[in-house]
Amino acid sequence: MGTSENSLRFTRIRVVATELIIETLSLCPSALRRGGYKMKPGTVTHTIAVLLSSISSLFAHSTPKKAEPAKVRASKKSDKLSEDILLNVNSLAFTPGHWSPPPPEAGERYPWKRNIVTTVFWIGEEPSANNPVPNRSSSWDKYWTRSYGGFDDPNRAHRSDYIPVKFTPRQNPVYCALPYNDKAATGHRPEAPQVVPWFREAYQGPAVSTCKGRWIAICKGNRTVYAQWEDAGPFRTDHWQYVFGNERPKPNLNKGAGLDVSPAVRDYLGLEETDVTNWKFVEFSEVPRGPWSKLGENNTFVISDRKAGKI
Structure with a gap:
């Protein structure tokens, strides 16, 4: 032919x-x-x-x-969240056997994502030209600002010891966002069990995200911070090929940003509002103690210490 x-x-x-x-x-x-x-x-x-x-x-x-994969814009409603998402037809017809994650370096389970454009966001952030979605709620918490305890003021003059001076956060102030949400309106996205490396071990039922709260290491120069994954973004919530695979972030209004970080991460690493970092997933057992281990009802360190009777 x-x-x-x-x-x-x-x-x-x-x-x-x-x-x-x-x-x-x-x-x-x-x-x-x-x-x-x-x-x-x-x-x-x-x-x-x-x-x-x-x-x-x-x-x-x-x-x-x-x-190119066809895309259909749809609106999903959940008991907890309402959001507009882009449904990728390739994702709906996903075949696990056609994908495998990139190999990590020797002795590492997860590879580094290098030279990723990184932007700063914060809980309670109002929408703007380059950030059309307000951060009063997250992909996994409709009342994110309330759960956190208030507005995570990014103004350095209004912060001390990596937290806002007006209140003590009820959640870990060292947080980040990656452009993937494993949750669907009901249950999980069809590809999630195959592409999320820890899906089976972290699964707690159809209503619970297996990604929320996971730890990632973020490196700039000779400093490394450890943050918990608490939202989906920037801009996308479906780019598993980048988050878990070897694709690069998609072009967007923020210079192709592929990682959003909290003011605490910015301050610890000394980042500009738009910067470049390296990041990778890490197991909780690999995370040392630091400013990221002190606060938060969602913080694995705090939860573990309470169970052990240390606090």
Whole structure:
């Protein structure tokens, strides 16, 4: 089969796939409104994934240029959270056997992500041109500001010992955000059990994130800070290929930032508001004590010390 014929065939595939998506998304809601039938949550997106997979299988013997994944904007509502997300059709039709994480260095479970543009964010942050989403809530805590105890004022003049001077935070002030959320409206995202390295050992049921609270090491020069993962971002919540794989962060309004850090992280490392760092996941057993081990109901150190009767 010639190149031009291949191109024509796959152009038709893309057209058919697009039409199926549009038709499914437009017809199903109207049918639901009419009360003609009931659909379980996720049926629409599952149907789309199956249709696309079926179409692709008909032409599996051809070898066209790989097309960009189609994206459908959807709104998900959860008992705890409401957020707009981008559903990646490749994610919905994810095949675990087609992906494996990059190999870590000798003796390391997780590899370093190097030269990552890093920006500062804070609990209670208001939306701005480069930060369209307010940080009063997080991907995993609708009442994040309340849980923390207040506004994590980033003004250095209003901070002392890595915390705001007006109150003592009820959560770890050394926190960060990465552009992936393992939670869906109900349960977890379909790829999460395969791509989150610790998913099975950390699983506590469909309502609980396996990513929230995980520790990461962040390095700048000769200083390393340890922060807990407490939100999804910047900008994206679906980029598992970067967070757990070997892709680079996607372009965005903040110079392609792939890591958000709290004012405490900024101050410990001496970062600018936009800077470049290296980071990697670490096990709790690898985290030494420091400013990050002192405060917070969500802090693994505090929880462990209480269980041991140390505090």
